[in-house]
Amino acid sequence: MSDLLRTLIHWIINLCTxxxxxxxxxxxxGYFVRPPHPPLLVTLDNFVIQLTEPFLAPxxxxxxxxxxxxxxxxxxxxxxxxxxxxxNEI
Numbered sequence: 504m505s506d507l508l509r510t511l512i513h514w515i516i517n518l519c520t521x522x523x524x525x526x527x528x529x530x531x532x533g534y535f536v537r538p539p540h541p542p543l544l545v546t547l548d549n550f551v552i553q554l555t556e557p558f559l560a561p562x563x564x565x566x567x568x569x570x571x572x573x574x575x576x577x578x579x580x581x582x583x584x585x586x587x588x589x590x591n592e593i
């Protein structure tokens with residue numbers, strides 16, 4: 504049972520990590536693609552934002568304003584690494 508729980512935690516952490524990296528990359532792609540943005544890009548961006556905002560928004564509210572830079576993805580990734588390390592100890 505312990506292996507199943509650990510595997511499930513790792514899958515969830517990997518999915519969250521992938522979504523956070525996708526959000527960061529898509530935020531940069533928006534700057535380099537000339538408007539109007541392709542509908543697929545807008546749809547994908549909105550989908551990733553909806554999935555990641557529930558766990559990025561609380562961290563963003565706790566962090567001080569850094570002049571337009573959003574460090575919440577880095578903080579969440581560190582938290583996920585800590586959770587992964589704790590799951591390995593189960």
